[in-house]
Amino acid sequence: MEWQQSRLLGGSCVIQEKLAVVGQGYVGLPIAMRAVEAGFDVVGLDVDETRVANLQAGVSFVEDVPSEQLQEALATGRYRATTDAADLAHFGYTIITVPTPLKDTVPDLSFIEESAAEIAPYIEDGCTVVLESTTYPGTTEQLLVPLLESGSGLRAGVDFHVGYSPERIDPGNKTFNFQNTPKVVSGINAGSLKMVSCLYDRLVDRTVPVTSPAEAELTKLLENTFRHVNIALVNELAVFAHDLGIDVWEAISAAATKPFGFMPFTPGPGVGGHCLPIDPSYLSWQVRRSLGRNFRFVELANDVNDHMPDYVVQRVASGLNSQGKSLKGSTILLVGLAYKKNTGDIRESPALRIAELLAAQGAELQAVDSYVESHKVPAFLTLVELTEQSAAAADAVVVLTDHDYLDYTIVENAPGYVLDTRRRLVGLREPL
Numbered sequence: 001m002e003w004q005q006s007r008l009l010g011g012s013c014v015i016q017e018k019l020a021v022v023g024q025g026y027v028g029l030p031i032a033m034r035a036v037e038a039g040f041d042v043v044g045l046d047v048d049e050t051r052v053a054n055l056q057a058g059v060s061f062v063e064d065v066p067s068e069q070l071q072e073a074l075a076t077g078r079y080r081a082t083t084d085a086a087d088l089a090h091f092g093y094t095i096i097t098v099p100t101p102l103k104d105t106v107p108d109l110s111f112i113e114e115s116a117a118e119i120a121p122y123i124e125d126g127c128t129v130v131l132e133s134t135t136y137p138g139t140t141e142q143l144l145v146p147l148l149e150s151g152s153g154l155r156a157g158v159d160f161h162v163g164y165s166p167e168r169i170d171p172g173n174k175t176f177n178f179q180n181t182p183k184v185v186s187g188i189n190a191g192s193l194k195m196v197s198c199l200y201d202r203l204v205d206r207t208v209p210v211t212s213p214a215e216a217e218l219t220k221l222l223e224n225t226f227r228h229v230n231i232a233l234v235n236e237l238a239v240f241a242h243d244l245g246i247d248v249w250e251a252i253s254a255a256a257t258k259p260f261g262f263m264p265f266t267p268g269p270g271v272g273g274h275c276l277p278i279d280p281s282y283l284s285w286q287v288r289r290s291l292g293r294n295f296r297f298v299e300l301a302n303d304v305n306d307h308m309p310d311y312v313v314q315r316v317a318s319g320l321n322s323q324g325k326s327l328k329g330s331t332i333l334l335v336g337l338a339y340k341k342n343t344g345d346i347r348e349s350p351a352l353r354i355a356e357l358l359a360a361q362g363a364e365l366q367a368v369d370s371y372v373e374s375h376k377v378p379a380f381l382t383l384v385e386l387t388e389q390s391a392a393a394a395d396a397v398v399v400l401t402d403h404d405y406l407d408y409t410i411v412e413n414a415p416g417y418v419l420d421t422r423r424r425l426v427g428l429r430e431p432l
């Protein structure tokens with residue numbers, strides 16, 4: 001097939017039909033699937049050979065992309081997963097969706113750097129590169145653009161286009177998906193913004209252009225910092241309310257009836273996933289590095305949220321104590337390991353931290369979570385089903401992730417101590 005090259009033509013753009021997505025994870029795979037649906041020829045590049053082999057065999061590991069959808073995409077002949085960067089040749093658009101973790105509390109942009117090295121040799125006149133990975137403001141223009149220019153010998157904003165568009169997907173959300181969530185778009189100049197907008201106008205219902213990549217990068221960090229800080233607020237309140245003998249959950253529900261000026265957030269065992277424990281620290285790191293100042297809200301929120309697992313363990317210890325038992329030697333059944341309900345993502349999950357803390361105190365641990373791939377579960381955790389027998393055998397049952405598939409009547413009727421960190425068992429057992 002001949003790949004159609006695009007040019008800016010009198011203020012409009014001819015869309016390019018070959019799209020490459022670098023990184024086929026939770027973000028990249030749904031984008032690739034949507035692009036196939038929208039008529040693009042899509043190459044999904046990933047360095048993980050097992051993941052690519054599974055994708056080629058039609059096996060998806062992302063809950064929001066059923067394997068049937070992947071198989072349909074493969075059957076069109078317009079989707080291919082690959083580990084070979086040479087398959088990027090003649091791309092019109094490339095979207096980068098690789099990880100942006102912290103390494104020793106410092107942003108680790110090595111995956112973006114490696115992606116730039118993979119892409120640069122294949123950049124041609126008129127093509128467009130878009131970064132979607134979450135990162136601190138300035139990354140697109142100060143890190144990505146120089147790498148693409150030096151690797152290609154071409155000029156960004158003149159010979160090829162570059163932009164940033166933050167990903168907003170919410171894994172497991174049945175209402176808002178990639179297509180119906182407005183997409184913030186940006187470019188390093190007017191021509192780049194035009195090309196980036198043209199791409200996403202074909203993929204999503206609504207695009208929201210902003211002035212430059214830095215505003216788009218900050219938008220994402222603002223959204224996640226907002227959630228992180230508000231979750232920390234209700235977490236701290238939950239601890240005080242418990243000691244005061246007040247039901248914080250009821251207060252939050254009542255406050256949520258106010259039709260303006262309030263947005264409900266709920267307490268929990270801590271924050272997890274690839275976003276909240278990491279993204280706000282990208283911003284505070286940049287503020288400290290560039291301005292020499294502390295982003296106090298982020299630091300306070302980190303402190304409160306990071307200590308929630310300790311608080312959960314303390315509550316379990318008190319609950320067992322009230323039944324004349326100690327953590328040491330008690331069997332504790334952890335219900336849910338993923339950081340978020342109805343997903344199998346255990347990255348940074350507070351449940352794992354809680355499990356470590358309980359194990360360190362000599363508890364015997366069992367865990368229930370059929371979403372999580374068993375090889376990712378630490379060896380000291382025994383995976384079991386949630387049954388009347390497993391609940392009855394436990395001295396304590398702790399609900400950490402309230403997956404919808406679980407039968408909570410079993411937990412409600414468990415004979416031992418029950419702590420419900422998600423308030424799933426409304427009023428029937430002890431909430432956080």
Ligand SMILES: NC(=O)c1ccc[n+]([C@@H]2O[C@H](COP(=O)([O-])OP(=O)(O)OC[C@H]3O[C@@H](n4cnc5c(N)ncnc54)[C@H](O)[C@@H]3O)[C@@H](O)[C@H]2O)c1
Nearest residue numbers: 023024025026027046047048097098100114115133134167
């Ligand atoms: N998961 C979410 O809910 C979510 C939401 C919004 C934004 N984000 C952001 O999107 C980015 C990606 O997150 P994710 O959850 O999809 O991560 P992920 O780990 O699920 O997927 C990333 C993929 O990139 C691959 N990869 C790494 N280096 C590569 C390289 N040089 N070339 C090709 N592939 C490479 C990995 O093998 C992996 O499969 C991160 O910056 C994250 O913060 C994630």
